[in-house]
Amino acid sequence: MAVQGATQRVDENALIRAAQRGEPEAFEQLVRTYDQNVLRMAYNLLRSQEDARDVYQEVFLRVYRNLPKFRFDCSFSTWLYRIVANLCLDQIRKRKVRKEEGQSVDTASGEVDRFQFLMEQRADVDPQRQLLSVEVNQRIQAVLEQLTPRERVVFEMRHFQGMRLRAIGESLGVTEEAAKNCLFRATQKMRAALGDFL
Amino acid sequence: MTCHDVQTNLSLYLYGELDFAREEELEQHLNECAFCQSALAREKGWHTALNSERRDVPLDLLAGCRQSLRAAIAAEAGERKRTSHFTFSWPKFAFVTPNRWSAQVALGSFLVFIGFGCARLIDRHDLTLGPRSGGTISMGVLNPSTAHIRDVEQSGPGKVRIVIDQIDEQQFEGPLDDEKIRRLLLAAARDSLDPGIRVDSVDLLKDQSGSDIRDALLYSVQHDPNAGVRLKALEGLRRFAADTPTRSALKVVLMHDQSPEVRSQAIDILVPAHHQKLELSPDLIDLLRGVVRSERQSDDYAQARALELLREINASVDEY
Ligand SMILES: [Zn+2]
Numbered sequence: 001m002a003v004q005g006a007t008q009r010v011d012e013n014a015l016i017r018a019a020q021r022g023e024p025e026a027f028e029q030l031v032r033t034y035d036q037n038v039l040r041m042a043y044n045l046l047r048s049q050e051d052a053r054d055v056y057q058e059v060f061l062r063v064y065r066n067l068p069k070f071r072f073d074c075s076f077s078t079w080l081y082r083i084v085a086n087l088c089l090d091q092i093r094k095r096k097v098r099k100e101e102g103q104s105v106d107t108a109s110g111e112v113d114r115f116q117f118l119m120e121q122r123a124d125v126d127p128q129r130q131l132l133s134v135e136v137n138q139r140i141q142a143v144l145e146q147l148t149p150r151e152r153v154v155f156e157m158r159h160f161q162g163m164r165l166r167a168i169g170e171s172l173g174v175t176e177e178a179a180k181n182c183l184f185r186a187t188q189k190m191r192a193a194l195g196d197f198l
Numbered sequence: 199m200t201c202h203d204v205q206t207n208l209s210l211y212l213y214g215e216l217d218f219a220r221e222e223e224l225e226q227h228l229n230e231c232a233f234c235q236s237a238l239a240r241e242k243g244w245h246t247a248l249n250s251e252r253r254d255v256p257l258d259l260l261a262g263c264r265q266s267l268r269a270a271i272a273a274e275a276g277e278r279k280r281t282s283h284f285t286f287s288w289p290k291f292a293f294v295t296p297n298r299w300s301a302q303v304a305l306g307s308f309l310v311f312i313g314f315g316c317a318r319l320i321d322r323h324d325l326t327l328g329p330r331s332g333g334t335i336s337m338g339v340l341n342p343s344t345a346h347i348r349d350v351e352q353s354g355p356g357k358v359r360i361v362i363d364q365i366d367e368q369q370f371e372g373p374l375d376d377e378k379i380r381r382l383l384l385a386a387a388r389d390s391l392d393p394g395i396r397v398d399s400v401d402l403l404k405d406q407s408g409s410d411i412r413d414a415l416l417y418s419v420q421h422d423p424n425a426g427v428r429l430k431a432l433e434g435l436r437r438f439a440a441d442t443p444t445r446s447a448l449k450v451v452l453m454h455d456q457s458p459e460v461r462s463q464a465i466d467i468l469v470p471a472h473h474q475k476l477e478l479s480p481d482l483i484d485l486l487r488g489v490v491r492s493e494r495q496s497d498d499y500a501q502a503r504a505l506e507l508l509r510e511i512n513a514s515v516d517e518y
Binding site for chain 2: 027031032035036039040043044049052053056057060061064065136137140158159160164165180183184187188190191194195196
């Protein structure tokens, strides 16, 4: 929609300054500029509505609390994604620990996924086809879980969020080269698991 | 560059993250090596498969998150107010409940509250409801540079509140089928920046009568970037399924929509489940053939259904 572009081109720095002065509308507009992407990232990384909700809340509360201290040393989005990436990393690590301890974790299967949804809705379709799609889906899930937490986050940011490696490095506090190596390792694993299967 | 070098770097290449020299080398190799070309095709294949497995955030999750954030920030702001001069309160009118439209909304008799400011706009467009009404709201009232719809929400049993971002706040009341309210909702369904508001507006409008409603639904189903909104519009289009413009739009959707769920709905509306002998028009048969031949994921319901329908009337897939 053309109108969308027009309004989003509001000068972001002016918006941030207004939010720093305590104008609630400015803060809300700032939140709304980014919150859908943040939530999409958290939801897809964590595969749980509950965890995604927690991350969302924590991210924007931290933004709210620390915004007065934001000094424009980097772009706002880098600053924001630094918070997002670190919180998501923490969550994924926590989950891995819990898993290793053998406790049940609400993984992807906690949320009824699209394919199951389709299966319920479309009981009359060829079950063979559905099994295949479920298998692909599971294979993708399995390989995503094999990535280290940092590889997973870098992959998410590059592949799905479309962020450049330089920005990803800045968000994670590592060099662009380190982010690139991380992405490289992630894609090797993905290729090994999915390359011949699809 | 060896084949192995090329193949391990294909993803970085697809992401545009190789430095210039390496990218040149890799492209040169690709030009001459069929083996690596097919590896590139496989690499693109799994990139695409990942995208299709991606999940959309449920709309009520987003609404719920925003609501909890408001509450948390309001609580913190209250705390700060007590302890310092720094105030930062969230707008007081912003309360949303998830699944807020799940309640049944009947026609006609409901009140609509519109909270908005900017008296200039109201005067200019004669937005007041009551004796002096008679003008209409043009879509221009929602020009995002001057106003934007912040929220559409159910404010009580059978009541709707539309909140427009402006400097001051004013409230209006009127029945849901009031021409001006309706135009405002139509504009929100189309122009709001927030998919949650668009889906709610479409939901509210979809059972109203009038060709402008149908046109709005047709617009949403074909142009809205959010699959949830398109699905909602499709729900409303069911009752227009016999109209020519609706059928044309549904055909476009069935063929081109990115979302498998939207395509699934479209085919079910075009060819509803039936018990008698199925009869399909020649152009519909052609369309179904197109759907069957299109490249989709193996689980695509619309495609499977199209094939099933063609088999049912004993039509071949390839015939023209
Ligand atoms: Zn080669």
